[in-house]
Amino acid sequence: MRQTYRYDARAKSIAVAKSDHNYKKEYPTMRKRSDTRIPSSEITPRDLYNRRHFMQLAAGVSLAGLLPKQVFAGDALEADKASAYTLPDEKTPFKDVTHYNNFYEFSTSKEEPAELAHTLKTRPWTITVEGEVHKPKVFDIEDLLKLAAMEERVYRLRCVEAWSMVIPWIGYPLSELIKQVEPTGNAKFVEFTTLHDPMQMPGQRSSVLEWPYVEGLRMDEAMHPLTLLTFGLYGQVLPNQNGAPIRIVVPWKYGFKSPKSIVKIRFVEQQPVSAWMKAGPDEYGFYSNVNPDIDHARWSQAKERRIGDFFKRQTLPFNGYAEQVAGLYSGMDLKKYF
Amino acid sequence: MTLKNLDQRSLQQLKAALFLLALIPCLRLVGGALTDGLGTNPIEKITRTTGYWTLTFLMITLSVTPLRRLTGWLWLVRLRRMLGLFAFFYGSLHFLTYLVLDQFFDWASIIKDIAKRPYITIGFPAFLLMIPLALTSTDKMIKKLGGKYWRRLHRLVYATAIGGVVHYWWLVKKDLTNPVTFALILALLLSIRLYYAAQGINRSKLIQHS
Numbered sequence A: 001m002r003q004t005y006r007y008d009a010r011a012k013s014i015a016v017a018k019s020d021h022n023y024k025k026e027y028p029t030m031r032k033r034s035d036t037r038i039p040s041s042e043i044t045p046r047d048l049y050n051r052r053h054f055m056q057l058a059a060g061v062s063l064a065g066l067l068p069k070q071v072f073a074g075d076a077l078e079a080d081k082a083s084a085y086t087l088p089d090e091k092t093p094f095k096d097v098t099h100y101n102n103f104y105e106f107s108t109s110k111e112e113p114a115e116l117a118h119t120l121k122t123r124p125w126t127i128t129v130e131g132e133v134h135k136p137k138v139f140d141i142e143d144l145l146k147l148a149a150m151e152e153r154v155y156r157l158r159c160v161e162a163w164s165m166v167i168p169w170i171g172y173p174l175s176e177l178i179k180q181v182e183p184t185g186n187a188k189f190v191e192f193t194t195l196h197d198p199m200q201m202p203g204q205r206s207s208v209l210e211w212p213y214v215e216g217l218r219m220d221e222a223m224h225p226l227t228l229l230t231f232g233l234y235g236q237v238l239p240n241q242n243g244a245p246i247r248i249v250v251p252w253k254y255g256f257k258s259p260k261s262i263v264k265i266r267f268v269e270q271q272p273v274s275a276w277m278k279a280g281p282d283e284y285g286f287y288s289n290v291n292p293d294i295d296h297a298r299w300s301q302a303k304e305r306r307i308g309d310f311f312k313r314q315t316l317p318f319n320g321y322a323e324q325v326a327g328l329y330s331g332m333d334l335k336k337y338f
Numbered sequence B: 001m002t003l004k005n006l007d008q009r010s011l012q013q014l015k016a017a018l019f020l021l022a023l024i025p026c027l028r029l030v031g032g033a034l035t036d037g038l039g040t041n042p043i044e045k046i047t048r049t050t051g052y053w054t055l056t057f058l059m060i061t062l063s064v065t066p067l068r069r070l071t072g073w074l075w076l077v078r079l080r081r082m083l084g085l086f087a088f089f090y091g092s093l094h095f096l097t098y099l100v101l102d103q104f105f106d107w108a109s110i111i112k113d114i115a116k117r118p119y120i121t122i123g124f125p126a127f128l129l130m131i132p133l134a135l136t137s138t139d140k141m142i143k144k145l146g147g148k149y150w151r152r153l154h155r156l157v158y159a160t161a162i163g164g165v166v167h168y169w170w171l172v173k174k175d176l177t178n179p180v181t182f183a184l185i186l187a188l189l190l191s192i193r194l195y196y197a198a199q200g201i202n203r204s205k206l207i208q209h210s
């Protein structure tokens, strides 16, 4: 019954056996938005000229907005390479993954983000990477999509509310992006900031949390190969309610440590103060590693209910990723640094 | 017949209608369970729905006396027992959901919850206090205890209601909208009672002095 995560040669070979064209069979719900657009071969240079001209007139509308390369929620997003990071666990159905979301930017109900998140505009979208780096840069989402090879990774997600899911994410290690900006020696922590726009995110009109949502990781956690810069799930572009167009997934920490709809990544020397730390300093620590031995004031963390199961199961230290990440915390008192 | 003096038949009809209305939340849960319609986390949904209606029926029950005072409709009090028993009904479902569906008789974990989670530390006695009230709700028991003791015993409902609101306040992660709403309603209902109680004292003083 114990489902320890294993990163070994066997897992690798299983994953590799799952070649690209199998994706179509596995995810028959995929559809391509570009199907409904005019094939580029039918666009004459004149059309293009006219469009450009029109665009120059209509200031504020970007050309990128009309190019067929763009992907939106529901569009296919395929992995470029197979990944060793997979699990034998049964995946949580797509409908549950996308209709049970803690995304307070839209609502404190877990059902409502799926209904409300259509107001989020995921294009144009940029991410500002700044702070203690040699090469600060504003990345366009289209460039980030091409920055490194996309992998599908099946991770456990453990919410602090004692429920869990198994989700096939699509993305690449955050370290790929970090390498691009060359952090300085002073960069000890990474701070992530979510979009703050109450027009697009109606939940931000109420002050349940201090907006914008801020989360943070220690540099070695951010650089860890498990930490995924995520663009999709289940072979599709991230649905808005799952944190489109770009989010972080840190599988060995409680879900709130995986910020969604990120607009800024800042490298800093001091430990960032996250939105949840501000909301409840005794309840939500900076590390928030999944730990069955440290109870939360509201929830025992010893067990969890996997969505779809009746019986609860034991929660594993570091959510089952101890083999990979426990070393990051050796010598630390995990009760103190909860 | 006026609203002030409802006849026996109308009262019976009203009671029957209220009975059916009060069953709706329960029937909807049953319907949802049968049709896979309770969402992604059905056990959480059942726990929350039953908890919500326990507190709501407590509030409705507690509003009978103030309403009767304000409107002069004396027959309202004859709905009170049924409403109170519905609060107990949903409270029992709420507790059973926790016991069977959520914890599945994991006594060690339940005892730990009662000891360590403040919202359960207060919710548990709040539920226990409802049991003697339900047991003494029959005409026979009222007679046996006598009006005075019966009324004294049934003041425990205030403790349950306050406990229920505190329970709700402590269990939400961050969004206090609902607990605050219940707290305001309860505060209003209790202050109307205090107001009338104070008036009663004044009146009895007046009588003594005259």
Ligand code: HEM
Binding pocket: B044, B047, B048, B049, B050, B051, B052, B053, B054, B055, B058, B091, B094, B095, B098, B120, B123, B124, B125, B126, B127, B160, B161, B163, B164, B165, B167, B168, B171, B178
């Ligand atoms: C044995 C005693 C009780 C236990 C073990 C218990 C347990 C729980 C649990 C586990 C939840 C769900 C928390 C969550 O989803 O995070 C809950 C919610 C709730 N309970 Fe209780 N409870 C008890 C008694 C009561 C009583 C006596 C009342 C009312 C007077 C009550 C009213 C509520 C309410 C209003 C909610 C929240 C519903 C919502 O989220 O809308 N509970 N309770």
